[in-house]
Amino acid sequence: MSLRQEELQEIRDAVGRLCAGFPGEYWRELDRAREYPTAFVRALTEAGYLSCLIPEEYGGTGLGLTAAAAILEEIQRSGANGAGCHAQMYIMGALLRHGSEEQKRRYLPKIATGELRLQAFGVTEPTAGTDTTSIRTAAVREGDRYVVNGQKVWTSRAEHSDLMLLLARTTPREQVKRKTEGISVFLVDMREALGRGLTIRPIRTMINHATTEVFFDNLAVPAENLVGEEGKGFRYILDGMNAERILIGAECIGDARWFIAKAAAYANERRVFGRPIGQNQGVQFPIARAYMATEAAALMVGRAATLYEQGKPCGKEANMAKQLASEASWQAADMCLQTHGGFGFAEEYDVERKFRETRLYQIAPISTNLVLSYLAEHVLGLPRSY
Numbered sequence: 001m002s003l004r005q006e007e008l009q010e011i012r013d014a015v016g017r018l019c020a021g022f023p024g025e026y027w028r029e030l031d032r033a034r035e036y037p038t039a040f041v042r043a044l045t046e047a048g049y050l051s052c053l054i055p056e057e058y059g060g061t062g063l064g065l066t067a068a069a070a071i072l073e074e075i076q077r078s079g080a081n082g083a084g085c086h087a088q089m090y091i092m093g094a095l096l097r098h099g100s101e102e103q104k105r106r107y108l109p110k111i112a113t114g115e116l117r118l119q120a121f122g123v124t125e126p127t128a129g130t131d132t133t134s135i136r137t138a139a140v141r142e143g144d145r146y147v148v149n150g151q152k153v154w155t156s157r158a159e160h161s162d163l164m165l166l167l168a169r170t171t172p173r174e175q176v177k178r179k180t181e182g183i184s185v186f187l188v189d190m191r192e193a194l195g196r197g198l199t200i201r202p203i204r205t206m207i208n209h210a211t212t213e214v215f216f217d218n219l220a221v222p223a224e225n226l227v228g229e230e231g232k233g234f235r236y237i238l239d240g241m242n243a244e245r246i247l248i249g250a251e252c253i254g255d256a257r258w259f260i261a262k263a264a265a266y267a268n269e270r271r272v273f274g275r276p277i278g279q280n281q282g283v284q285f286p287i288a289r290a291y292m293a294t295e296a297a298a299l300m301v302g303r304a305a306t307l308y309e310q311g312k313p314c315g316k317e318a319n320m321a322k323q324l325a326s327e328a329s330w331q332a333a334d335m336c337l338q339t340h341g342g343f344g345f346a347e348e349y350d351v352e353r354k355f356r357e358t359r360l361y362q363i364a365p366i367s368t369n370l371v372l373s374y375l376a377e378h379v380l381g382l383p384r385s386y
């Protein structure tokens with residue numbers, strides 16, 4: 001669904017009002033305890049924002065990726081953190097585009113209402129990293145089920161999800177002609193699997209991201225939970241990865257705009273040597289540069305989202321959107337901390353928390369170096385570097 005700018009602004013305003021009910025102290029308390037933002041995610045779900053990519057016929061609002069990007073940007077711009085629930089939006093792509101009609105009708109309406117949570121994405125493995133075709137988690141067909149063995153790492157929100165979208169090899173890599181073949185996608189009901197072949201171990205990190213490592217030990221998954229065709233999963237996941245990069249880019253734009261507004265306000269209020277520190281060009285210029293970088297990156301995020309909604313190829317735009325936006329948010333974060341000086345390290349200003357949170361997107365969901373390698377090879381025609 002294509003929305004006018006006025007309609008997108010109405011969505012932003014409504015999301016902003018919702019986020020106002022979860023001020024900085026709420027996020028600081030969660031950060032200290034490394035607790036999941038259950039109340040916040042529930043509020044977003046009840047307001048219908050997490051179902052914006054689910055078509056109306058399956059109980060969602062069917063607003064499209066541009067609206068999803070606006071929602072996530074506004075969450076971050078308000079000072080909140082959408083990382084506890086953003087995956088539900090981009091994971092949805094594989095099920096929407098490649099799931100059977102029975103799977104859609106079985107799961108999507110309950111996901112839309114919040115009865116079911118689809119927040120976990122089991123892709124990355126300790127020995128494979130971003131080399132997804134080298135994953136070792138295997139799913140072997142045995143009658144009307146697949147038996148899964150292996151391990152995933154950095155599977156965020158696994159402890160707060162009912163379903164997991166799982167990527168596993170159904171044909172060993174040495175038995176396929178192309179390394180992208182023989183990989184399949186499954187929907188795993190974690191409520192049934194936990195303790196019956198599925199083990200989740202939390203990983204404490206420098207940010208409150210609810211991430212985990214997941215172990216599969218002869219986990220039985222019904223064959224009917226296979227998404228699409230067996231062996232075609234890598235292509236299915238790529239579809240979702242473009243949406244993921246665009247939405248993460250939107251979040252980074254929101255972060256950057258929060259940092260810029262925070263820095264500009266502080267620079268106007270803080271007086272040293274008898275005048276506002278913002279009167280000094282040494283303070284002004286970094287804020288202005290961060291603003292320029294953010295606005296330029298926002299244009300690329302918007303272009304990528306539009307192409308995605310139109311069903312057009314958007315691989316290079318999605319990658320550039322994520323790269324430019326994450327660089328802009330990190331530039332803005334560093335500038336904001338510098339502007340605040342020592343006060344930037346104090347919890348009550350929220351700068352240090354947001355500083356840590358936005359740093360993640362230089363690494364995830366794809367590292368900056370891999371984006372550059374992709375553009376060099378697939379857009380500029382340079383030799384493959386890895």
